[in-house]
Amino acid sequence: MATRRIKIANFFIGTGEPVAIQTMCATKTCDIEATAAMAQSLSDAGAALVRIAVDTDRDAEALAQIRRRTTAALSVDLQENYLLAEKIAPHVDKIRYNPGHLHHQRPEQPWEEKVRYLARVADDNNVALRVGVNCGSLSPASRAAIRGARLRDDRDSTRFDSLLKSAVDQTLFLDSIGFFRYCVSIKDSDPEVVIAVNRRFRRLRPEVPLHLGVTEAGLPPVGVMKSRHAMERLLSEGIGETLRVSLTVESDRKFEEVEAGKLILKNVAQGVIFDPAAEKYPALNIISCPSCSRVQNGAFVALARKVREATAPFADHRLTIAVMGCRVNGPGETDDADFGLWCGPQRVHLKKGSQELGSWPYDEILDVLLGRLEDYFNHN
Numbered sequence: 001m002a003t004r005r006i007k008i009a010n011f012f013i014g015t016g017e018p019v020a021i022q023t024m025c026a027t028k029t030c031d032i033e034a035t036a037a038m039a040q041s042l043s044d045a046g047a048a049l050v051r052i053a054v055d056t057d058r059d060a061e062a063l064a065q066i067r068r069r070t071t072a073a074l075s076v077d078l079q080e081n082y083l084l085a086e087k088i089a090p091h092v093d094k095i096r097y098n099p100g101h102l103h104h105q106r107p108e109q110p111w112e113e114k115v116r117y118l119a120r121v122a123d124d125n126n127v128a129l130r131v132g133v134n135c136g137s138l139s140p141a142s143r144a145a146i147r148g149a150r151l152r153d154d155r156d157s158t159r160f161d162s163l164l165k166s167a168v169d170q171t172l173f174l175d176s177i178g179f180f181r182y183c184v185s186i187k188d189s190d191p192e193v194v195i196a197v198n199r200r201f202r203r204l205r206p207e208v209p210l211h212l213g214v215t216e217a218g219l220p221p222v223g224v225m226k227s228r229h230a231m232e233r234l235l236s237e238g239i240g241e242t243l244r245v246s247l248t249v250e251s252d253r254k255f256e257e258v259e260a261g262k263l264i265l266k267n268v269a270q271g272v273i274f275d276p277a278a279e280k281y282p283a284l285n286i287i288s289c290p291s292c293s294r295v296q297n298g299a300f301v302a303l304a305r306k307v308r309e310a311t312a313p314f315a316d317h318r319l320t321i322a323v324m325g326c327r328v329n330g331p332g333e334t335d336d337a338d339f340g341l342w343c344g345p346q347r348v349h350l351k352k353g354s355q356e357l358g359s360w361p362y363d364e365i366l367d368v369l370l371g372r373l374e375d376y377f378n379h380n
């Protein structure tokens with residue numbers, strides 16, 4: 001069955017259309033010159049759509065200026081502030097909302113009313129929507145259910161069911177109110193989960209276009225491997241109408257996300273499919289966010305690299321360390337890792353599972369982490 005074709009700016013995504021490569025600016029959105037320049041350079045590098053995060057009224061106001069300074073097709077990430085949609089929509093081509101973030105504003109209001117509002121704003125401004133479901137920011141009820149599961153297998157299956165249900169519920173509601181100009185993404189940091197959940201979604205809602213991504217894929221080259229792992233498999237099965245490779249790299253290297261997207265499309269066209277058995281990952285799994293306008297200290301990317309280098313002696317241990325760039329999503333998105341670091345303006349917070357251990361300056365955190373890892377391995 002063919003997917004719907006939906007219009008974004010001056011192109012379409014859906015069956016019969018080329019797979020569109022997306023990427024995201026990591027500049028401060030209110031820095032108009034830097035953000036417009038980055039959006040343009042990413043578009044020139046081959047991104048069909050460039051996403052920008054918007055948190056504040058000031059960011060939303062900057063969009064009008066950014067739009068005038070670039071020919072890039074623009075998408076906006078609403079993060080927690082869905083009420084900014086009205087200010088944003090006149091200046092962009094697509095709006096991404098995360099169902100798990102809709103509860104932050106007006107928690108007493110049912111999510112259906114918020115989605116109805118977003119669909120109306122999108123319709124009034126001739127823009128598309130993306131329903132962006134992410135393992136790190138599920139609804140509070142889903143998070144509680146995952147935390148309540150005692151065994152890792154139960155946690156994993158609860159997470160999988162929550163991702164799928166959130167996506168399906170949103171699409172059924174959007175269809176019920178007559179809004180069809182949307183696509184869906186269901187992202188997880190585990191490529192195998194991304195494959196399984198997108199396959200299942202495609203069986204349940206075959207008409208809905210899918211945007212593919214592995215969230216927190218992390219530093220290259222492993223970040224590229226994880227993305228190839230999920231996307232080459234799915235695309236070879238005809239699943240996926242747009243994609244984004246998320247890499248933890250500095251702003252001036254964001255074009256590498258576009259290059260990795262092109263590599264994936266070329267491989268699939270030539271019948272090359274990533275084989276995780278042949279191209280082994282290190283047992284120690286470092287997941288890290290791709291950074292965005294919310295990063296509070298540019299040292300975050302370098303820290304992620306230093307964590308990889310400092311933990312090399314433990315590379316054969318099955319353990320997940322998460323490194324996140326901000327205090328907004330960092331605390332939640334490190335919950336599922338064995339150890340998590342989330343980076344504030346001056347200090348880095350360290351967690352063990354969901355337990356906060358404290359915070360340390362950037363130049364001290366590595367020693368603290370290594371000490372905690374030694375303790376962990378001595379007692380496990």
Ligand code: SF4
Nearest residue numbers: 289291292295325326
């Ligand atoms: S965790 Fe990283 S990508 Fe996510 S909002 Fe924070 S800085 Fe941006």
